[in-house]
Amino acid sequence: VSGASVREMGRALRAGEVTAAELAEAALARAEALQPTIGAFATLTPELTIAQARAADRELRAGRDAGPLHGIPLGVKDIVDVGGVPTRYGTARGGHRTPAADAAVVAAARRAGAVVIGKTTTHELALGMVTPGTQNPWDPARLVGGSSGGSAAAVAAGIVAVAVGSDTGGSIRCPAALCGVVGLKPTTGSIPAAGVASLAWSQDAVGPIAATAADCAELHRVLAGADGDGGGAPLAPGRALRVGVDPAAWDACAPAVAAAGRAAVDGLAAGGAEIADLSLPDAALAGSASIVTILAEAAAEWARVLDADPEGFSPWVRAAVRAGREMPAATYLRAGRVRGLLRRRMREAFAGVDLVAAPAVPVTAAPAGSAKVELNGRRQAVDAVHSRFTALASVTGQPALSVPCGLDDTGLPVGLQLIGRPGEEALLLHVAALVEGLPGGRAVTAARAGLTTANRSGG
Amino acid sequence: VTEPPPAEGRPAGADADEARALESYRRMLAAASAMLDAAPADDVPPATAPERRW
Numbered sequence: 001v002s003g004a005s006v007r008e009m010g011r012a013l014r015a016g017e018v019t020a021a022e023l024a025e026a027a028l029a030r031a032e033a034l035q036p037t038i039g040a041f042a043t044l045t046p047e048l049t050i051a052q053a054r055a056a057d058r059e060l061r062a063g064r065d066a067g068p069l070h071g072i073p074l075g076v077k078d079i080v081d082v083g084g085v086p087t088r089y090g091t092a093r094g095g096h097r098t099p100a101a102d103a104a105v106v107a108a109a110r111r112a113g114a115v116v117i118g119k120t121t122t123h124e125l126a127l128g129m130v131t132p133g134t135q136n137p138w139d140p141a142r143l144v145g146g147s148s149g150g151s152a153a154a155v156a157a158g159i160v161a162v163a164v165g166s167d168t169g170g171s172i173r174c175p176a177a178l179c180g181v182v183g184l185k186p187t188t189g190s191i192p193a194a195g196v197a198s199l200a201w202s203q204d205a206v207g208p209i210a211a212t213a214a215d216c217a218e219l220h221r222v223l224a225g226a227d228g229d230g231g232g233a234p235l236a237p238g239r240a241l242r243v244g245v246d247p248a249a250w251d252a253c254a255p256a257v258a259a260a261g262r263a264a265v266d267g268l269a270a271g272g273a274e275i276a277d278l279s280l281p282d283a284a285l286a287g288s289a290s291i292v293t294i295l296a297e298a299a300a301e302w303a304r305v306l307d308a309d310p311e312g313f314s315p316w317v318r319a320a321v322r323a324g325r326e327m328p329a330a331t332y333l334r335a336g337r338v339r340g341l342l343r344r345r346m347r348e349a350f351a352g353v354d355l356v357a358a359p360a361v362p363v364t365a366a367p368a369g370s371a372k373v374e375l376n377g378r379r380q381a382v383d384a385v386h387s388r389f390t391a392l393a394s395v396t397g398q399p400a401l402s403v404p405c406g407l408d409d410t411g412l413p414v415g416l417q418l419i420g421r422p423g424e425e426a427l428l429l430h431v432a433a434l435v436e437g438l439p440g441g442r443a444v445t446a447a448r449a450g451l452t453t454a455n456r457s458g459g
Numbered sequence: 460v461t462e463p464p465p466a467e468g469r470p471a472g473a474d475a476d477e478a479r480a481l482e483s484y485r486r487m488l489a490a491a492s493a494m495l496d497a498a499p500a501d502d503v504p505p506a507t508a509p510e511r512r513w
Contacts, residue, residue: 285498288491295488315473319480323488331488334495341498 001026003158003452006072006215013060013071020060020071020115024053027073027117031159039134040154042078044118045085049073052115059113068218070113075154075163078119079126080206081195082106089197090122090131090147094312095305103195105164105206105223112222117160120150124317126166126199127298129174129386135368136179137451138412142365145175145386151209152179158452162210162219168199169290170361170390172207173402177360177415180404180444182216182432183209185390187422188397191223200297203290203394211448213403213432220425234430235354241273241431244353246280249389253362254375260406260414260440265357267438268431276353281345283388285338290391292327292335299324343396350421355428359389360402360415389417399425403432404448406440413444 001009001023012018028049031041056071081087081099083106088096102110110116121134123146131149136142137157144153148165152175155163165172167185176183184207191206198204208219235241245265250258269275299321306313306321349356363385366373373382393400399422402415416435420428435441 285494288494291487292491292495295484315477316480319477319484322481323484327488331492331495334492338495338498 002030003211003449004161005212006068006161006210006218009072009161010068010070014065020053020056021050023071024049024073024115024117027159030157031117031154034137034157034159037135037140038137038153038157040120040150040157040159041075041118042088042090042121042150043085045082045116048082048085049115049117052110056113056115066111066113067222068112069109069162069222072114072162073117073160074109074114075118075120075151075160076106076116077148077151077163077165078122079166079197080106080164082116082119085119087197088119090124090126091313091317094309095302099195101195104192106195108192108222108225109164109219112225114162114222120148120154120163122150123147123171124314125298125302126168126171126197127294127317127320129170129383131175136365138180138365141368142412143178143368143370143382145178145361145365147171147175148183148209149175152176152181152183155179155181155209155211156448156451161215162208164206164219164223165209166196166199166204166206167390167394168203168205169294169394170387172205172209173360173390173400173415173417174386176209177402177417178365178413180413180415180448181209181211182213182401182403183207184216184220184401184425184429185393185399186220186224186425187399188394190423198297198301200294201301202297203293203397213429213436216401216432217426217429220429224425234427241268242276242353243268243273243431244276244278244349244356246356246358247277249280249283249358252283252376252388253359254364254408256408257359257362257364257414260408261357261359261416263440264405264416264435264438267440268357268434271434278349278353278356280349280356280358281342281392283392286342286392286395287384287387289335289338289342289395290387292331293339293395295320295324296327296332296335297324299327339395342392346392346396346398354420355424355431356419358417358419360417361386361390362388364408364410364412364414393419398422399428401428401432403435404441404444405435405438407443407447411447413447414440
């Protein structure tokens, strides 16, 4: 069952070929087997998992089918509460607590029949783009990206088909890109945030990470259920898709990333899409607004918790919160004004297009432990490189996803970012499925299948 | 330069790591602040809550 899609598992469940308990046991066994090499989970919950799975089996036998996620194993990022399971936020000890209740998104997923198998690793407080301690299933000597690194790695390794992540400046899209899976940051505010730790409230978004666009859409529909409509509808039939592209963005990427991204755009054009050149706002300005916002809001959110137990957090988090506390209020307000400006410019850029195609991350996965990565002849901080093209949609609040679009010359996956109008997640997921079907996307799917069979020792 | 002894329960070097990280964040924020200040003084209000739909 490793690497099976939600639809494939669901068909086998309903045909009586497998039970939810067997799917859960296989996922737990594979997660445990891959902990030493991949380390995607902070906590596995075997007792809770098997109890949920048996309940899902009983429901199905009684004729009560909760829908496509019924009986499907699910990973949940460890900043999102699962009732009765410790939430550890990726810290050594700071802030740990055991919530009584599920986060709203977890409750929604469980109502839809999903079976939580554990808490996936996160960069500490979701503040960072690396996820130390978790390795990339494509090459365990490579970075997995962050901060939802455990969720992306668990999907790429075929432990689960779907997982919950969160994205404040790129934390779903970055690890999805580096791990060759699909990750959607929904429109800010469109998914209920109750029971999810906040990093920066005005940019936070909970969202799905999945092996395929179709599976991503299934989980997104469930997560959005309480508050939303699942993100609008794809284009009206018969109208050509209009895709905006900023040609200069590819020049700021590693050559293999640019080549894969351009090939995907060419593939969409060959399939009938109209491609329009446009000029996106300066990525560095968006990045500046994002880091100011994140540090100020993270300090407001976490300062009291850190004051109560400073040793429970790493020196890097203590420094980040201190930097946020000492920031002048005017700087934070200026960032808010620039965000308004960027939103206006994006609205203008979208006047003639349905979505924008852009790089997700300008490099493929760098060697593990890299603090800096080489890009266009310059050594640059890894967090800044990983968030270069993701910060824009975070500061404007637009939905954006990363979908695999090709492999570099060492066989590592490349992600294409699709950015939409607020509320138009369904269109992004529809186009992501088209990108999956192009030669570059198919190459990633085929190579990922090899990953899940090569490591099948865990079931 | 002699570093002060680590606080109780704090791993050796943690204070130095924090000081280095703080300086790094300060430099990053100074650069970000300068970039924000140089952005056009537009008539847009500060973002308060994201729009759900256009």
